[in-house]
Amino acid sequence: MEGEPTRIMLAVNESTIKGYPHASISSRKAFEWTLQKIVRSNTSGFKLLFLHVQVPDEDGFDDMDSVYASPEDFKNLRNRDRARGLHLLEFFVERCHAIEVGCEAWIKKGDPKEVICHEVKRVRPDFLVVGCRGLGPFQRVFVGTVSEFCVKHAECPVITIKRSAEETPQDPVDD
Amino acid sequence: MEGEPTRIMLAVNESTIKGYPHASISSRKAFEWTLQKIVRSNTSGFKLLFLHVQVPDEDGFDDMDSVYASPEDFKNLRNRDRARGLHLLEFFVERCHAIEVGCEAWIKKGDPKEVICHEVKRVRPDFLVVGCRGLGPFQRVFVGTVSEFCVKHAECPVITIKRSAEETPQDPVDD
Secondary structure, X not given: OXXXXXXXXXXXXXXXXXXXEEEOHHHHHHHHHHHHHHHOOOHHHEEEEEEEEEOOOOOXXXXXXXXXXXHHHHHHHHHHHHHHHHHHHHHHHHHHHHHOOEEEEEEEEOXXXXXXXXXXXXXXXXXXXXXEOOOOHHHHHHHOOHHHHHHXXXXXXXXXXXXXHHHOOOOOOOO | OXXXXXXXXXXXXXXXXXXXXXXXXXXXXXXXXXXXXXXXXXXXXXXXXXXXXXXXXXXXXXXXXXXXXXXXXXXXXXXXXXXXXXXXXXXXXXXXXXXXOEEEEEEEEOOHHHHHHHHHHHHOOOEEXXXXXXXXXXXXXXXXXXXXXXXXXXXXOEEEEEOOHHHOOOOOOOO
């Protein structure tokens, strides 16, 4: 017997091109990598903890065509966001269920890098896996990346999985 | 059947206080973490690749009391260094052998961070595990760390294992 499973937290997000409910290329890559290289056949030895952080839509750009006439409309909007996030997580949870790997999944709102580090502190996973779009040096200076922040600040070991060259769209921001 | 094992490279070094053949606290910590959290009971699913990088002794400070009278003396010195490195690796290889985890171990000379990244390129492990002394922010600025360099430059995923607080000696440089 092996004792408690190793608890791996995975931060997952939606595709920047396709939007919800599609998972980003880098999230799927990080997930598949974890299954292939770490979990392997030892499905009972690991538990995957999926965290999806939704960024509050401050400028409302996506909702330019919507009309808000009542408080109810805003509530519906929030429910719709929540449903989209759940749909994203469903992809990962279903894969785990199919191969019999234990998992949990949840949604938080906020700045992804801050929320991920906060959740690491709260949930105490054995380590954190984050995907990474592999931005060029120029973009990295201005954008920073969630993965770099987590490597520095998360209170657990962090492994960053970069997309391979053939998985990278021509515009590296696409995901 | 699982196919090829996951190949994990571990960079290991000697203790800065106790010297050879003692492995550093951070190397041992990274090794034990890898066994407990990744390999677990799936001993046939993983292969550990131990790399020890010896830093060439440029100032010869350690050899102040030695007298070199012939080319032979220098050859003996080099052999002694090599023997010390092998003795360090023996610790890790013996542990692996005892628990039946496949492994390989080898020594290279040079600047550890450069050599580790070069060996990653050559050997192509699935990921790299490096221990880290957890230097304070002040020391980090001047010293940089091998682990930070590898996270940025190694051509494979890298996971950095910090020592826990109770394993850290009072002077954080000690290891």
